[in-house]
Amino acid sequence: MHQVRTTCPYCGVGCGVVADIADGIMTSVDGDREHPANFGRLCVKGSALHETLGEPGRLTRPRVDGREVDWDAALDTVAERLTATRQAHGDEAVAAYLSGQLLTEDYYVANKLFKGFLGTPHLDTNSRLCMASAVAGYKRSFGADAVPSNYEDLEEAELVVLVGSNLAWNHPVIYQRLRTAKARNPLMRVVVIDPRVTDSCEIADLYLGLAPGSDARLFNGLLAFMADKGRLDRVYLEGHADGLDEALAAAREGDASVEAVAAAREGDASVEAVAIDCDLDPEALQTFYYWFASQLHVVTLYSQGINQSSSGTDKCNAIINCHLAGGKIGLPGAGPFSITGQPNAMGGREVGGLANQLAAHMDYDTPGALDRVTRFWATESLTPTLPEGPGHKAVALFEAIERGEVQALWVMATNPAVSLPEANRVRAALAKCPLVIVSECMANTDLIAYADIVLPASSWSEKDGTVTNSERCISRQRGMLPPPGEARHDWWIISQVAKRLGYGEAFDYSHPAEIFDEHARLSGFENDAAARGKGFRLFDISGLAGLDRDGYDALAPIQWPVNAAAPKGTARLFEDGRFATPSGRARLLPVRPRGPAQALDDTRPLRLNTGRVRDQWHTMTRTGRAPRLMNHRAEPFIEVHPEDALAAGLGDQQLARLSGADGDYLGRVRLAKGQRRGEVFVPMHWTDQFSKRARMGGLLSAHLDPFSGQPESKHGAVALDPLQLCWEATLLVAADLTAEAAWRDEATYWSRIPLAHGERWQLAGGETDKGAADLDDWLARLSAWLPVAPTLWCSDPTSGRLRAAGVADGRLRWWLMVGPPAELPGLSWLDERLAEAARGDCLTDDARRRLLAGCASGEADAGPLVCSCHQVGQKSIVAAIQDGDASVEALGARLACGTQCGSCIPELKSLIEESA
Numbered sequence: 001m002h003q004v005r006t007t008c009p010y011c012g013v014g015c016g017v018v019a020d021i022a023d024g025i026m027t028s029v030d031g032d033r034e035h036p037a038n039f040g041r042l043c044v045k046g047s048a049l050h051e052t053l054g055e056p057g058r059l060t061r062p063r064v065d066g067r068e069v070d071w072d073a074a075l076d077t078v079a080e081r082l083t084a085t086r087q088a089h090g091d092e093a094v095a096a097y098l099s100g101q102l103l104t105e106d107y108y109v110a111n112k113l114f115k116g117f118l119g120t121p122h123l124d125t126n127s128r129l130c131m132a133s134a135v136a137g138y139k140r141s142f143g144a145d146a147v148p149s150n151y152e153d154l155e156e157a158e159l160v161v162l163v164g165s166n167l168a169w170n171h172p173v174i175y176q177r178l179r180t181a182k183a184r185n186p187l188m189r190v191v192v193i194d195p196r197v198t199d200s201c202e203i204a205d206l207y208l209g210l211a212p213g214s215d216a217r218l219f220n221g222l223l224a225f226m227a228d229k230g231r232l233d234r235v236y237l238e239g240h241a242d243g244l245d246e247a248l249a250a251a252r253e254g255d256a257s258v259e260a261v262a263a264a265r266e267g268d269a270s271v272e273a274v275a276i277d278c279d280l281d282p283e284a285l286q287t288f289y290y291w292f293a294s295q296l297h298v299v300t301l302y303s304q305g306i307n308q309s310s311s312g313t314d315k316c317n318a319i320i321n322c323h324l325a326g327g328k329i330g331l332p333g334a335g336p337f338s339i340t341g342q343p344n345a346m347g348g349r350e351v352g353g354l355a356n357q358l359a360a361h362m363d364y365d366t367p368g369a370l371d372r373v374t375r376f377w378a379t380e381s382l383t384p385t386l387p388e389g390p391g392h393k394a395v396a397l398f399e400a401i402e403r404g405e406v407q408a409l410w411v412m413a414t415n416p417a418v419s420l421p422e423a424n425r426v427r428a429a430l431a432k433c434p435l436v437i438v439s440e441c442m443a444n445t446d447l448i449a450y451a452d453i454v455l456p457a458s459s460w461s462e463k464d465g466t467v468t469n470s471e472r473c474i475s476r477q478r479g480m481l482p483p484p485g486e487a488r489h490d491w492w493i494i495s496q497v498a499k500r501l502g503y504g505e506a507f508d509y510s511h512p513a514e515i516f517d518e519h520a521r522l523s524g525f526e527n528d529a530a531a532r533g534k535g536f537r538l539f540d541i542s543g544l545a546g547l548d549r550d551g552y553d554a555l556a557p558i559q560w561p562v563n564a565a566a567p568k569g570t571a572r573l574f575e576d577g578r579f580a581t582p583s584g585r586a587r588l589l590p591v592r593p594r595g596p597a598q599a600l601d602d603t604r605p606l607r608l609n610t611g612r613v614r615d616q617w618h619t620m621t622r623t624g625r626a627p628r629l630m631n632h633r634a635e636p637f638i639e640v641h642p643e644d645a646l647a648a649g650l651g652d653q654q655l656a657r658l659s660g661a662d663g664d665y666l667g668r669v670r671l672a673k674g675q676r677r678g679e680v681f682v683p684m685h686w687t688d689q690f691s692k693r694a695r696m697g698g699l700l701s702a703h704l705d706p707f708s709g710q711p712e713s714k715h716g717a718v719a720l721d722p723l724q725l726c727w728e729a730t731l732l733v734a735a736d737l738t739a740e741a742a743w744r745d746e747a748t749y750w751s752r753i754p755l756a757h758g759e760r761w762q763l764a765g766g767e768t769d770k771g772a773a774d775l776d777d778w779l780a781r782l783s784a785w786l787p788v789a790p791t792l793w794c795s796d797p798t799s800g801r802l803r804a805a806g807v808a809d810g811r812l813r814w815w816l817m818v819g820p821p822a823e824l825p826g827l828s829w830l831d832e833r834l835a836e837a838a839r840g841d842c843l844t845d846d847a848r849r850r851l852l853a854g855c856a857s858g859e860a861d862a863g864p865l866v867c868s869c870h871q872v873g874q875k876s877i878v879a880a881i882q883d884g885d886a887s888v889e890a891l892g893a894r895l896a897c898g899t900q901c902g903s904c905i906p907e908l909k910s911l912i913e914e915s916a
């Protein structure tokens, strides 16, 4: 057995991971105690990494037009078809759509090929849906896309403001660090600003449940408050920042567009007026304003509740304004901190992966950039030359495909068929596009159905490269296992295509270390700190240029800039009050708040909020493979305020339909008191691979921020209605019987939930059927669905309940219960019977009886998983609380829940509260 240090491939915290490898298999993972992001901690997704690996479900062979081919044929075809498209329709008919989940080296090579050699500006990334507004906001204020703060600043702050971030679920290790710091420093305060009560509120001293989209008004109000109370830092402003007067004038203008406002309040920035516009209690708002205004050490941490908005850039600047105005930046424990989502969102920004960027923090309009990059890449003699201006941003790119202007698209490591707004329209555009190339690790994704050419990529644990986390820290991901089948590294695939296009010399890489070296050299190329405004870039890692393979392999985590002036990296930016603008001074921006772009009306009266759940990662291609991550939220859901549910005729756990601009969504209602009235929340994770119709991308119209082009994914408009159903059923099937899944076609609703030894399907249907009580109907249905006919069954026609099982050679093959899932007997007990069957063991007589009768009370289903680390379900926890264990510590002592990664502690606390 040996150990390899690497970096987690999920969120932007960028935790160091130590993986144990034995006989070519990763047997376990642990947090790296020496990594500065996590110091040994991991969250539940990180600690389940080894459970998501393995060949089943992976793409292992290249495919062209549905046929498996060898690599030579696949690469030749890519090159031929790209060339044909360019010849027929011009260079700009070719485009790429990349991802913050590519490694920096993959990203660099793709950007170089498309922008540098194919001469098309149309290369964008899913960071457009994620960080684009934060990038634009930083650039407008600081002159560079640079996150000033770091994780330690969060721990050292006296006030931490979480705005539009559910840190507890989405950056769990940083949340745990903050929680620990707060326990150590009783004076530290935490404020959560989010329309929805989230688990992050567990450590909040103050929660502001504002009207969706009203954040700019709130921070404008704060700026006016600081001015009114004499809390501006005049000395800092004089020395280091411009634009206060304009920003303050705009802040005082008030706002008439936020939807909670009944009457326009032009010219009123009093706390009361702002509170009305944001639909907040004035006293609570005033408290926040006092805390912020009177405290120097404030970190405002913001994420998608700010960025994913049609005025996201302005919202970022409204926050940054307050920090600049109070001098709360460039100090330990202070700064406006945009936390990144994807593991390498930051690396993508560094190489220039956004369509408005060229390379290495140079934009098209950066003085001298085009010429400099042309010389660095030695493309002077090429036709075409480098594009001269920005390309299409993500949403516009798919519109260009729809119009037929872009005829060839190469997608790498992202799933636009799910994650873009108007996802059904995106699908139609993809279906129409003459050439769609998809580089992907997994065999079944919604996007692959639209691909003409499928290229199998290596994945985490197989590939080598670097990622940059939220605090500008560059860490190594290290390869330790061979890719399955013929899967290859992304950088290799791109370089091979480049060679076939005739650019062999410029893409003659044999290892990612060489690419990293080139990237590091470009960052420092003609990058003179003395020449601010004349091509100076803050992003400079020239100090890492020239690393040989061993040096690269041994690279320890380090924060950029890394150069001659800062050979050990830079923990915090702007400590000297010098910014990256031509004048060296930061800018406050005038912000005029705008509410959500999507209007509500009688047909779609509810505000749609979308986001993440604790145990899933995006489209679930990896986390969906770990059964223990599937049970926290097993099915697609809709969180609704109890009174809105009542008005719609819906109860908890009932199935319902949301109808939106571009499609609908079927999910199970979760009554949520923390949800505001008139608003619903759905997860972004489910795809056609896991449920019949639960893709949130089809609910949203594309409303874009004018500066960043980022779509407004947080403020849709929907209608909520019950699903009219006659039956609901739970079907458990052995893994080898799931391929056909004939029950899919008959169900109005289905959800697939992988188990350790098979699959669980939640089914519902019969909108026009006569119902579930008829036993003959069910037996016929089951015989049509499954190769093993029902062998055991029992039914209660009066209540419409049925239990049945298929047993072959004495072994359990499937099990069915008609009735709502709330009545499930022990799922893990049933899964264990499937495990027995897989081992060839027969059912005992006792087990046969229990299959029909349900389980003894001790084995009843433990309910939805709360603690994923120790597999503790909600029902067991509630039982323990009722038994007297009414504290997190007591529950931990009895059931072990909450004792490992700590992510479920907020949920434990709310269960204790609810039970009380």
Ligand SMILES: Nc1nc2c(c(=O)[nH]1)N[C@H]1C(S)=C(S)[C@@H](COP(=O)(O)OP(=O)(O)OC[C@H]3O[C@@H](n4cnc5c(=O)[nH]c(N)nc54)[C@H](O)[C@@H]3O)O[C@H]1N2
Pocket (backbone or CB within 6 Å): 011, 012, 130, 163, 164, 165, 166, 167, 169, 170, 171, 193, 194, 195, 196, 198, 211, 212, 213, 214, 215, 303, 304, 305, 306, 340, 341, 342, 609, 610, 611, 612, 613, 614, 615, 616, 617, 618, 714
């Ligand atoms: N478990 C898990 N963790 C992840 C990911 C994942 O898929 N799963 N993805 C990663 C990625 S790529 C990203 S970008 C990050 C995202 O991390 P977050 O930004 O924390 O994630 P979201 O859940 O999308 O949205 C955050 C919050 O914004 C709130 N919000 C909605 N509208 C508004 C508003 O108008 N104002 C305010 N103030 N808040 C609002 C939502 O209610 C939600 O609680 O997470 C990363 N971490």
Ligand SMILES: Nc1nc2c(c(=O)[nH]1)N[C@H]1C(S)=C(S)[C@@H](COP(=O)(O)OP(=O)(O)OC[C@H]3O[C@@H](n4cnc5c(=O)[nH]c(N)nc54)[C@H](O)[C@@H]3O)O[C@H]1N2
Pocket (backbone or CB within 6 Å): 099, 101, 102, 126, 127, 129, 130, 131, 304, 308, 341, 342, 412, 413, 414, 415, 416, 418, 419, 420, 421, 439, 440, 441, 442, 445, 457, 458, 459, 460, 490, 610, 611, 612, 617, 618, 619, 620, 621, 622, 684, 696, 697, 700, 713, 714
């Ligand atoms: N409504 C709504 N929409 C949203 C959001 C929201 O909050 N609400 N959030 C947005 C945000 S912030 C984000 S980041 C996006 C995320 O959305 P996507 O990027 O579309 O989702 P992922 O599932 O992360 O897609 C990554 C794909 O790359 C594959 N992959 C993984 N590693 C590799 C690799 O090394 N190489 C290759 N070639 N493939 C690989 C995975 O199997 C997966 O299919 O969604 C956005 N869309």
Ligand code: SF4
Pocket (backbone or CB within 6 Å): 008, 009, 010, 011, 012, 013, 014, 015, 038, 041, 042, 043, 044, 045, 046, 047, 171, 172, 173, 174
């Ligand atoms: S916090 Fe993020 S980076 Fe750390 S283990 Fe969890 S998912 Fe991975």
Ligand SMILES: [Mo]
Pocket (backbone or CB within 6 Å): 129, 130, 131, 341, 342
């Ligand atoms: Mo993201």
